[in-house]
Each structure stands twice: as C-alpha cells, then as structure tokens.
Amino acid sequence: MGLSNYLTGILNFVTMALSLPIIGVGIWLAHKHNTDCVRFLQWPVIIIGVFILLVSLAGFIGGCFRVTCLLWVYLFVMFLLILLLLCFTVFAFVVTNPGAGRALAGRGFKEYRLQDYSTWLQKRVDNNKNWDRIKSCLMDAKVCSDLNNEFPTADAFNQAHLSPTQSGCCKPPQSCGYTFVNATIWDNPTTSSADTDCSVWNNQQLCFDCNSCRAGVLQNIKQDWRKVAAVNIVMFIFFVVVYSIGCCAFRNSRRERTPFYGKPYV
Incomplete structure (x- = not known):
C-alpha cells in the first residue's frame, strides 16, 4: 500500500x-x-x-x-x-x-451605529423574526444584569469597558442626554433628541429594541x-x-x- x-x-x-x-x-x-x-x-x-x-x-x-x-x-x-x-x-x-465603534470623550466604552455596517448584516437584524430570537438570547444571557453591582456610580460606569452588546442594549445612547441613576435606570432628558433610540429606551425593557442594540450585536458578529x-x-x-x-x-x-x-x- x-x-x-x-x-x-x-x-x-x-x-x-x-x-x-x-x-x-x-x-x-x-x-x-x-x-x-x-x-x-x-x-x-x-x-x-x-x-x-x-x-x-x-x-x-x-x-x-x-x-x-x-x-x-x-x-x-x-x-x-x-x-x-x-x-x-x-x-x-x-x-x-465596514463598521466599527465610535469612541466617546471621557468614556471607557464605545457606541455603535447600525448604518455603519454592511447592508447584508443590517438586513439580518432588521428582520423581526430574527431579531426576536436574538433578543430572547440576549435576555436569557442576562447581559445587563450585573452592571449595577459592577458599576454603582456614574463615574465608575463612564469608565467601564462595556462589551458592544452591553453598550448598545443596556443603556441609552449618550446623545439622548439621559441622566444616570444606576447602570440600567436613567431619567428622561428635558429636551428631545433626533435619535429614534431615545424614544425606544425605557427602564423596564432597556434598549433591546434599539438600533444601537442591533449594532452592538453586529459588532460582536463581526469580531x-x-x-x-x-x-x-x-x-x-x-x-x-x-x-x-x-x-x-x-x-x-x-x-x-x-x-x-x-x-x-x-
């Protein structure tokens, strides 16, 4: 042989x-x-x-x-x-x-925008059936549950090195102007923002339906x-x-x- x-x-x-x-x-x-x-x-x-x-x-x-x-x-x-x-x-x-996080002045984390990623990837998370499944996975994984204990103050939270999904799904975008109460509870701003994610955020469901959350998921997928x-x-x-x-x-x-x-x- x-x-x-x-x-x-x-x-x-x-x-x-x-x-x-x-x-x-x-x-x-x-x-x-x-x-x-x-x-x-x-x-x-x-x-x-x-x-x-x-x-x-x-x-x-x-x-x-x-x-x-x-x-x-x-x-x-x-x-x-x-x-x-x-x-x-x-x-x-x-x-x-295409697609990358945007650094924020005085912050340890980055923020992510859905439109920065390829059209093909955007379509995957724009599909409601796909997103409902992904959102269910994120909630099951409790990606936001430990943030209050890890970062109890605004200063600690601002310096936190959040993952893309935590940055996109667990907090409102910085442009919204929300006031920190704790890592997952934020007070409404006095002025409105043009960012549609600002109206989607609430202290019960957080930002799991925000475009920033979808962008955070895409950043993880990219990596x-x-x-x-x-x-x-x-x-x-x-x-x-x-x-x-x-x-x-x-x-x-x-x-x-x-x-x-x-x-x-x-």
Missing part, C-alpha cells in the same frame, strides 16, 4: 474521532438546555458532526482498503468543502469589513466572524493538503485495478 493510502486512513481516523465530541455537544445541547438560543444551535452542531463523521469514514475505508468508489465520493465532497470554505472566508471578510475566518484559512490549507494526499491514494487504488499495474504513487 502506498504512503498516501496510509496517510489518508490516519488523517480520516483522526477526523472521525474529532467528530464524535461535536455530535456529543449537539446532543447535550438538545437535552440540557431549552432556551431559544440553544435550540437554534443544536441541530447545526449535530448535522456538522454527522457530516464530518460520514466523510471521514468514506476516506478512511477508501484509503485503507483501496475502495475506489468511496475515494471518489470522498474527494468530490472534499473538493466541494474546500470550495465552500474558500467562498465563506472571502464572504466573511467582505461583509464584516467572531473575523476569528472564524482566520481559523478557516488554517483549515483551508489543511484540507488542501489532505485532498492532495487523497488524490494520490485514489490514483494508487485505480492503478491497482488496471492491467498495467506498476509501483504505487507516494
């Missing part, structure tokens, strides 16, 4: 082993949590885990036992996966390129997608190497089944 067949089998055995914890996490999410956030995540996790398991199994059997048809299916799926990974990585960098895109670049290189080895294993298996069999490829 050629070296490429051994390597294909070993690499796919490792990915098969890695797929099992992924499936286990999805099953755990399904049984242990019942919030809308986690219900939304559990099936994609399980599907990804099962997909990796089946593709790796095809590559393992095809590489170790020289089953040409399984290797062909494996290489075809791997090619599609590499192509999709490349497209997603480029797409992630493009849609997350997370940039991290994922960086990991995808590493995965892309890894998959290209595995695909190249798999092609050698496929040629070895096909050569064995021809009347002019010679030495296997590496």
Whole structure:
C-alpha cells in the first residue's frame, strides 16, 4: 500500500474521532438546555458532526482498503468543502469589513451605529423574526444584569469597558442626554433628541429594541466572524493538503485495478 493510502486512513481516523465530541455537544445541547438560543444551535452542531463523521469514514475505508468508489465520493465532497470554505472566508471578510465603534470623550466604552455596517448584516437584524430570537438570547444571557453591582456610580460606569452588546442594549445612547441613576435606570432628558433610540429606551425593557442594540450585536458578529475566518484559512490549507494526499491514494487504488499495474504513487 502506498504512503498516501496510509496517510489518508490516519488523517480520516483522526477526523472521525474529532467528530464524535461535536455530535456529543449537539446532543447535550438538545437535552440540557431549552432556551431559544440553544435550540437554534443544536441541530447545526449535530448535522456538522454527522457530516464530518460520514466523510471521514468514506476516506478512511477508501484509503485503507483501496475502495475506489468511496475515494471518489470522498474527494468530490472534499473538493466541494474546500470550495465552500474558500467562498465563506472571502464572504466573511467582505461583509464584516465596514463598521466599527465610535469612541466617546471621557468614556471607557464605545457606541455603535447600525448604518455603519454592511447592508447584508443590517438586513439580518432588521428582520423581526430574527431579531426576536436574538433578543430572547440576549435576555436569557442576562447581559445587563450585573452592571449595577459592577458599576454603582456614574463615574465608575463612564469608565467601564462595556462589551458592544452591553453598550448598545443596556443603556441609552449618550446623545439622548439621559441622566444616570444606576447602570440600567436613567431619567428622561428635558429636551428631545433626533435619535429614534431615545424614544425606544425605557427602564423596564432597556434598549433591546434599539438600533444601537442591533449594532452592538453586529459588532460582536463581526469580531467572531473575523476569528472564524482566520481559523478557516488554517483549515483551508489543511484540507488542501489532505485532498492532495487523497488524490494520490485514489490514483494508487485505480492503478491497482488496471492491467498495467506498476509501483504505487507516494
């Protein structure tokens, strides 16, 4: 058996082993949590885990036992996966390129405006069904619940390094002119502001329906997608190497089944 067949089998055995914890996490999410956030995540996790398991199994059997048809299916799926990974990585960098927080004088946090982000991302949070689900997740996560204890005074709050979601969802925009009572209770200003978020804020629901909250969520998405895109670049290189080895294993298996069999490829 050629070296490429051994390597294909070993690499796919490792990915098969890695797929099992992924499936286990999805099953755990399904049984242990019942919030809308986690219900939304559990099936994609399980599907990804099962997909990796089946593709790796095809590559393992095809590489170790020289089953040409399984290797062909494996290489075809791997090619599609590499192509999709490349497209997603480029797409992630493009849609997350615009948008950034705006520094405020004398404040430790930044504020975020929805219109600063790409149109594609804006449409994701403008959809009421999507936003209701996201808002439910934010409330379940209690992103604002600890702010009163952490920052009991106005000075402490002004110097706080709030996350984008806390800055956008837990307080009114600074332009509204609200007066600090505590981190989640603010007195109405005497003058009105042109910012529509100012009329949306209230001390019970906070700013979870504000555009600033949507912008804070998009900033978090941008940061997370940039991290994922960086990991995808590493995965892309890894998959290209595995695909190249798999092609050698496929040629070895096909050569064995021809009347002019010679030495296997590496």
